[in-house]
Amino acid sequence: MIPLIERAFQFPSRTAVVDRGNKFNYQDLLERSAAIAQSLLGEQKDLNQQRVAFIVNPSYDYLAVQWGIWRAGGIAVPLCTSYPFPSLQYVIEDTQASFLIVAPEFEETLSPYQKSQTLTYLSTRDLQNYPTGALPDINPNRGAMILYTSGTTSLPKGVLSTHQTISAQIKSLVEAWNWSEKDHILSILPLHHVHGIINVNSCALWSGATVEFLPQFDPAKVFEIFCQGEVNVFMAVPTIYFKLIAFYETLPSSKQEEIQNALKKFRFMVSGSAALPVSVMEKWKSISGHTLLERYGMTEIGMAISNPYDGERRPGHIGQPLPGVSVRLCDENGKEVPAGTAGEIQVKGETVFSEYWGKPEATAKAFTPDGWFKTGDIAIVEEGYYRILGRDSVDIIKSGGYKISALEIEEKIRAHEAVKDCGVVGIPDEEWGEKVVAALVADPNVDISELKNWLRAQLPSYKIPKEFLFLDELPRNALGKVTKNELKKRFNS
Numbered sequence: 001m002i003p004l005i006e007r008a009f010q011f012p013s014r015t016a017v018v019d020r021g022n023k024f025n026y027q028d029l030l031e032r033s034a035a036i037a038q039s040l041l042g043e044q045k046d047l048n049q050q051r052v053a054f055i056v057n058p059s060y061d062y063l064a065v066q067w068g069i070w071r072a073g074g075i076a077v078p079l080c081t082s083y084p085f086p087s088l089q090y091v092i093e094d095t096q097a098s099f100l101i102v103a104p105e106f107e108e109t110l111s112p113y114q115k116s117q118t119l120t121y122l123s124t125r126d127l128q129n130y131p132t133g134a135l136p137d138i139n140p141n142r143g144a145m146i147l148y149t150s151g152t153t154s155l156p157k158g159v160l161s162t163h164q165t166i167s168a169q170i171k172s173l174v175e176a177w178n179w180s181e182k183d184h185i186l187s188i189l190p191l192h193h194v195h196g197i198i199n200v201n202s203c204a205l206w207s208g209a210t211v212e213f214l215p216q217f218d219p220a221k222v223f224e225i226f227c228q229g230e231v232n233v234f235m236a237v238p239t240i241y242f243k244l245i246a247f248y249e250t251l252p253s254s255k256q257e258e259i260q261n262a263l264k265k266f267r268f269m270v271s272g273s274a275a276l277p278v279s280v281m282e283k284w285k286s287i288s289g290h291t292l293l294e295r296y297g298m299t300e301i302g303m304a305i306s307n308p309y310d311g312e313r314r315p316g317h318i319g320q321p322l323p324g325v326s327v328r329l330c331d332e333n334g335k336e337v338p339a340g341t342a343g344e345i346q347v348k349g350e351t352v353f354s355e356y357w358g359k360p361e362a363t364a365k366a367f368t369p370d371g372w373f374k375t376g377d378i379a380i381v382e383e384g385y386y387r388i389l390g391r392d393s394v395d396i397i398k399s400g401g402y403k404i405s406a407l408e409i410e411e412k413i414r415a416h417e418a419v420k421d422c423g424v425v426g427i428p429d430e431e432w433g434e435k436v437v438a439a440l441v442a443d444p445n446v447d448i449s450e451l452k453n454w455l456r457a458q459l460p461s462y463k464i465p466k467e468f469l470f471l472d473e474l475p476r477n478a479l480g481k482v483t484k485n486e487l488k489k490r491f492n493s
């Protein structure tokens with residue numbers, strides 16, 4: 001039994017999805033996902049945790065494919081829609097996917113797989129109108145989803161969650177944030193990450209609420225939908241609030257007033273995936289009347305810490321542990337720190353992932369011997385509220401909510417013929433939180449726009465450094481290791 005899908009049988013006639021003006025109820029979603037499950041199964045009775053990679057823009061189709069994979073017994077591997085071929089190939093091959101489902105707009109990019117010997121290539125067009133039949137009974141302990149996250153290694157790692165983990169993550173948030181069937185959320189985040197998949201779509205669908213899709217973030221369209229008066233819950237990364245504020249400020253006062261009135265009717269609004277600058281929180285409050293609810297999470301653990309739904313939402317703080325989540329702060333020896341001292345956030349509970357896909361050593365390293373997940377984020381508790389102070393690695397960059405590995409980018413840049421060496425760091429930026437920048441030891445005549453285009457063929461554009469600096473050599477310590485904090489200063493000077 002897949003708990004999220006079982007719940008949908010309780011409210012078949014409620015509107016589940018609004019997508020480009022079309023409405024779909026829960027019965028539609030159940031029928032369509034059952035047909036997709038059947039077409040994936042073919043002659044098989046159960047996909048038995050075979051991996052099914054899929055690339056579909058955020059939409060009703062995306063949800064039907066995701067649920068279809070789950071109902072056939074597969075592990076869903078959502079692909080990032082802005083990845084170039086090599087990044088997609090890495091995920092497809094790392095998961096050893098047996099199926100690849102491709103929406104029409106991505107067929108050209110993924111055409112090398114059309115005649116693959118190793119996987120079954122399916123267009124979403126092939127998944128229409130399949131006859132219904134029996135579907136397998138799924139044990140919730142089975143693998144459900146693999147999401148890729150960057151870390152302190154150059155290659156991203158696949159994070160495996162079970163249906164049980166997903167249910168635990170949803171239940172914790174539904175309880176903490178008072179989700180109900182009356183809710184209507186705008187889904188604008190990419191759907192290969194926890195924020196969009198769990199916090200937005202799955203919490204809404206668990207509750208019998210409505211998910212409205214806007215496949216590509218666009219401030220004008222977001223405000224237009226808000227002004228229609230149906231949406232009452234919104235969740236986004238700080239950069240999105242920054243961009244909405246910037247756009248709002250360009251509008252005439254009559255339009256601003258209309259937006260203000262629409263926003264005041266919302267039930268609540270959430271920010272997460274990166275630190276919410278207090279200035280953004282305050283500006284958004286002056287526009288919307290809402291104090292954004294800031295929470296903290298990670299791909300491996302779902303959401304762990306949140307400001308209260310009722311009660312004070314403290315600026316610059318992430319709140320308290322969520323229901324069902326145990327949190328502790330530890331020093332570098334793994335010993336819990338005394339109250340009021342900074343330490344690494346460690347997390348335990350049913351919401352924590354199972355393993356890094358195919359990487360048992362990385363999985364073992366990520367947990368303490370007594371089973372706590374080591375987040376690498378450093379925090380302190382002040383008057384009962386957790387506050388993030390930083391991360392234990394300078395090689396992880398958070399830009400616009402995306403986690404980016406400096407090492408992955410360095411490795412790619414170093415492969416360029418004009419580059420002898422390079423160092424990538426994140427520097428503070430009002431809009432992106434952190435901005436990816438690169439120092440090059442290279443032929444000074446190298447054409448930066450050519451270098452960027454060359455990188456674009458291998459990396460998604462949000463990973464491409466926004467600034468380049470030429471240096472004769474990279475700053476290093478006595479052991480020869482690049483001193484990244486020193487490097488950051490070169491960009492600020």
Ligand code: MCA
Pocket residue numbers: 188189190193194195196216217218237239240272273274296297298299302399400401402403432460461462463
């Ligand atoms: C787009 N660009 C970026 C980013 N996004 N640059 C740096 N960082 C980014 N995040 C660049 C593009 O490369 C492009 O550059 C230019 O901006 C315009 O691209 P476009 O796609 O049109 O931008 P946008 O639509 O305005 O996108 C900004 C965005 C997006 C909406 C903020 O980045 C986004 O959806 N971020 C959310 C990511 C997310 O959901 N993270 C959750 C993971 P050029 O013009 O040079 O090509 S974290 C998570 O799940 C954990 C569990 C948690 O706690 O939530």
Ligand code: AMP
Pocket residue numbers: 149150194271272273274275276294295296297298299300318375377388391398401402403
């Ligand atoms: P990801 O691996 O993409 O899931 O990103 C998880 C990371 O995002 C965490 O380890 C934190 O570093 C960061 N993060 C998430 N929420 C917050 C927040 N509210 N404040 C600061 N950092 C956050």
